[in-house]
Amino acid sequence: MIPQLDYIIDKILPAFVTFYLVSLGHSIFEKSGILNLAIDGVFFTGTGAALLGAILPIIYNIPISPPVMGVLVATLIAAILGLFMSSVLTFLPISHGAVGLSLQFFSYGVGIMLGYYVRLAYGTIYGVSFAREDVLYLSIISLVIGVVLHLFIERTKIGAAIRAVGENPHSAAALGVRVMAIRIVAGMLGFALIGFGGALFILSWQRSWDVKLFTLGYGWLAFATALAAGRHPIVLIPVSLLFGGLVNSQTDLQSRLGIPADVAKLIPFLAALALMLIYSTTRLRRIFASPSSLGKPYYKEEKSI
Amino acid sequence: MSSPLLSVANITKTFPGGVVALDEVSMDFHPGEFTVILGENGAGKSTLVKIMYGIYTPDKGSIILKGREVEIKSSLDAIKKGIVMVSQIPQLVDRLTVVENISLSLTRIGMFETMTRVRRFFKEVSEKIGIKVNPDAKVWSLTYTQKQLIEITRAILLDAMVLILDEALTYLPMEERRKFYVYLNEFKEKGRSVILITHKIPEALEIADKIYVLRRGKLVGALDKASANIDKIRDLMFGEAAKTITYERFTKPYETPIGDIVLNIRNLVVEGDYGEIAVNNVSLSVRAGEIIGIAGVVGNGQRELLEAIVGLRRVREGRVIIDNHDVTNKGVKLTRESGVGFIPDQPLRYAVSADNNIVENVAALFSRKNFVVNWKSMRELSEKLINEYGIYPPRPEMHVKLLSGGNIMKTVVSRELEYASKALVAYNPTRGLDEATSTFVRRKMKEKAVNSKLAVLFASEDLDEVLQLSDSLYVMNRGVLYGPFDPVSTPRSKIEELMVV
Ligand SMILES: Nc1ncnc2c1ncn2[C@@H]1O[C@H](COP(=O)(O)OP(=O)(O)OP(=O)(O)O)[C@@H](O)[C@H]1O
Numbered sequence: 082m083i084p085q086l087d088y089i090i091d092k093i094l095p096a097f098v099t100f101y102l103v104s105l106g107h108s109i110f111e112k113s114g115i116l117n118l119a120i121d122g123v124f125f126t127g128t129g130a131a132l133l134g135a136i137l138p139i140i141y142n143i144p145i146s147p148p149v150m151g152v153l154v155a156t157l158i159a160a161i162l163g164l165f166m167s168s169v170l171t172f173l174p175i176s177h178g179a180v181g182l183s184l185q186f187f188s189y190g191v192g193i194m195l196g197y198y199v200r201l202a203y204g205t206i207y208g209v210s211f212a213r214e215d216v217l218y219l220s221i222i223s224l225v226i227g228v229v230l231h232l233f234i235e236r237t238k239i240g241a242a243i244r245a246v247g248e249n250p251h252s253a254a255a256l257g258v259r260v261m262a263i264r265i266v267a268g269m270l271g272f273a274l275i276g277f278g279g280a281l282f283i284l285s286w287q288r289s290w291d292v293k294l295f296t297l298g299y300g301w302l303a304f305a306t307a308l309a310a311g312r313h314p315i316v317l318i319p320v321s322l323l324f325g326g327l328v329n330s331q332t333d334l335q336s337r338l339g340i341p342a343d344v345a346k347l348i349p350f351l352a353a354l355a356l357m358l359i360y361s362t363t364r365l366r367r368i369f370a371s372p373s374s375l376g377k378p379y380y381k382e383e384k385s386i
Numbered sequence: 387m388s389s390p391l392l393s394v395a396n397i398t399k400t401f402p403g404g405v406v407a408l409d410e411v412s413m414d415f416h417p418g419e420f421t422v423i424l425g426e427n428g429a430g431k432s433t434l435v436k437i438m439y440g441i442y443t444p445d446k447g448s449i450i451l452k453g454r455e456v457e458i459k460s461s462l463d464a465i466k467k468g469i470v471m472v473s474q475i476p477q478l479v480d481r482l483t484v485v486e487n488i489s490l491s492l493t494r495i496g497m498f499e500t501m502t503r504v505r506r507f508f509k510e511v512s513e514k515i516g517i518k519v520n521p522d523a524k525v526w527s528l529t530y531t532q533k534q535l536i537e538i539t540r541a542i543l544l545d546a547m548v549l550i551l552d553e554a555l556t557y558l559p560m561e562e563r564r565k566f567y568v569y570l571n572e573f574k575e576k577g578r579s580v581i582l583i584t585h586k587i588p589e590a591l592e593i594a595d596k597i598y599v600l601r602r603g604k605l606v607g608a609l610d611k612a613s614a615n616i617d618k619i620r621d622l623m624f625g626e627a628a629k630t631i632t633y634e635r636f637t638k639p640y641e642t643p644i645g646d647i648v649l650n651i652r653n654l655v656v657e658g659d660y661g662e663i664a665v666n667n668v669s670l671s672v673r674a675g676e677i678i679g680i681a682g683v684v685g686n687g688q689r690e691l692l693e694a695i696v697g698l699r700r701v702r703e704g705r706v707i708i709d710n711h712d713v714t715n716k717g718v719k720l721t722r723e724s725g726v727g728f729i730p731d732q733p734l735r736y737a738v739s740a741d742n743n744i745v746e747n748v749a750a751l752f753s754r755k756n757f758v759v760n761w762k763s764m765r766e767l768s769e770k771l772i773n774e775y776g777i778y779p780p781r782p783e784m785h786v787k788l789l790s791g792g793n794i795m796k797t798v799v800s801r802e803l804e805y806a807s808k809a810l811v812a813y814n815p816t817r818g819l820d821e822a823t824s825t826f827v828r829r830k831m832k833e834k835a836v837n838s839k840l841a842v843l844f845a846s847e848d849l850d851e852v853l854q855l856s857d858s859l860y861v862m863n864r865g866v867l868y869g870p871f872d873p874v875s876t877p878r879s880k881i882e883e884l885m886v887v
């Protein structure tokens with residue numbers, strides 16, 4: 082019993098909160114109709130920013146816990162990227178894919194800039210990370226955030242506005258929605274959560290940071306998580322747990338099934354595909370469908386029918 | 387005379403591609419007046435009101451509200467200035483519920499508020515004007531007319547000073563229409579202004595205090611109640627083509643010979659979007675060369691019936707037999723390939739691919755079995771349809787969504803009539819078309835029935851259309867089909883009564 086609990090606290094939960102927050106943020110972001118191909122970059126910026134943030138209290142003697150400061154800085158910087166991406170893509174009718182991918186590489190750079198010198202100066206980051214048991218509180222907090230956001234999206238007017246601009250920004254505008262403002266809200270909120278996830282990735286899960294570590298591609302895995310769960314904040318919970326588990330048992334599966342490491346890495350993605358296939362044959366398809374205008378360049382004067 | 391509440395002055399709007407939609411147009415809208423804007427399809431009516439509602443910005447010209455020049459930057463801006471529009475093509479978000487859509491317009495609803503108050507507001511207004519729509523229904527499950535009713539409710543809730551109705555009243559069910567006119571009169575008496583766009587000219591004459599006529603983007607007439615008459619208006623709108631307009635029958639019922647049964651519908655039971663019984667044990671048959679019309683108020687199962695016949699909706703019980711082949715639940719591909727033309731309830735959404743051009747939309751149906759599309763012949767066919775139906779602007783490469791509402795409809799109708807070789811199944815076949823074009827389309831339907839022995843089954847919310855065209859007519863009410871009736875000898879009142887009881 083005890084070793085299993087250890088495994089959950091040390092491995093599963095940290096992976097779960099990371100995936101959950103990143104995929105949740107990504108889902109909120111995409112619900113507003115903007116395709117997010119910057120996810121892995123923003124995730125990485127989150128890690129670098131968290132690292133920088135976490136040492137600030139030590140350098141400047143600020144009375145705030147280092148990892149909490151790390152989270153704050155990461156969410157803030159990610160939110161700024163969200164502001165940028167949402168507003169540019171709402172203001173200009175240009176390709177979401179091109180902007181997203183460019184921003185991804187830009188954010189890799191930002192992440193390196195933020196984290197590199199800290200890493201040089203400090204080496205290990207154990208001292209500024211979350212304590213082992215904190216992951217329990219963090220999990221609870223992220224679950225609360227998820228449930229609140231779900232209610233917020235499904236029940237409130239602003240939630241309806243976010244879905245409306247994702248479905249059809251032209252109709253939304255004709256109804257009286259400020260497309261720009263709503264997309265900025267969703268964009269900042271979404272990216273802030275991705276930044277939060279990035280912070281937890283290093284401050285609670287990996288507890289180390291390296292320029293070369295990058296993100297292990299986990300940003301993209303969160304992308305798949307969100308797809309597999311139909312961007313639904315509640316459905317994301319079990320799916321993130323599943324993915325967190327799969328990532329952790331990768332080496333285990335690898336040796337047990339006797340497959341090469343690269344193939345084992347595919348397992349979570351295959352699981353995502355399988356989940357999507359399953360629900361696409363049921364009525365859930367309609368609930369989980371992507372926003373109709375996802376990735377479509379928006380031009381105010383364009384005619385829509 | 388009072389000074390205008392709202393004026394537009396010298397408005398010019400050119401779209402990319404060089405279409406001059408509006409050319410130096412000026413109009414005044416006075417408080418307490420009902421202004422009607424008329425014009426053939428593509429004349430620029432929708433473009434003008436979209437400018438007033440903040441959807442488009444004019445290239446030139448000004449908008450003057452209560453004597454002061456204003457700029458209307460967005461629809462929200464328009465709403466705040468008291469200008470509200472009910473669009474020709476409903477601007478609602480499909481995957482949101484009715485009340486969610488409405489909440490987005492209401493500034494008195496806080497951003498973090500839930501739908502409770504909106505639901506109450508909606509119920510109050512919908513009871514007042516007699517609209518029966520479930521406030522928590524998702525908009526995609528509603529019919530075109532129901533969506534317009536939702537937009538009307540929204541407009542009333544917004545308590546506008548200037549209310550713009552772009553072809554929003556045409557298909558309003560009688561009861562709602564009556565109540566809504568009462569409301570509009572109250573509205574006028576409060577010193578507010580109504581702007582109406584319609585293709586029903588007799589009705590326009592009845593209610594208008596003032597009429598403006600647009601033609602190819604230019605203002606060609608401004609008439610007041612006293613000086614307006616129907617011939618003068620039609621002449622301004624259509625020129626020569628005005629003479630072709632008629633609401634008389636083309637032939638007496640069954641004057642031309644009919645052949646064997648083509649569409650045979652036996653005891654059909656079909657579910658609606660929520661699993662309710664929408665079509666209840668309906669049987670009818672249509673013979674080659676025969677035109678059967680179904681009259682009825684929106685939402686009584688007509689849409690579900692037609693969709694089930696062509697294979698777009700699952701049949702729960704009963705049989706659909708086309709040309710002696712049982713096609714029940716065998717899918718739309720089979721019916722289409724056996725030569726059935728189909729005009730759905732929301733043609734602008736479900737019958738065209740808006741981002742493709744006319745040729746591609748024609749090819750999508752005519753080349754459905756070809757591995758390689760013969761673009762040359764598709765282009766020729768498109769050109770033929772464009773000429774025949776007067777699709778404007780006459781450019782085969784034009785993206786369908788850039789056409790006016792009526793011209794998109796012409797694209798659909800022309801393609802389906804051309805394609806239909808055995809049968810035509812149509813819902814509101816002339817929705818959104820101007821008088822000259824609707825007459826043309828109805829005449830064409832009749833011709834195809836007579837000359838090509840087409841079996842025609844159509845449902846229309848416009849009773850006049852059913853009376854003009856059908857050899858026999860039925861009435862559909864709450865999923866039940868009543869009839870057949872003779873369109874000439876049956877008293878209109880009897881049919882109307884069956885529609886609403
Ligand atoms: N966004 C757009 N881009 C390009 N052309 C457009 C656009 N909107 C409208 N047009 C063109 O402007 C002209 C006027 O269109 P408009 O929709 O105002 O006509 P309408 O009078 O409302 O016609 P209808 O009775 O068919 O609704 C049409 O030729 C149409 O093709």
Ligand SMILES: [Mg+2]
Pocket residue numbers: 431432433474790791792
């Ligand atoms: Mg129009």
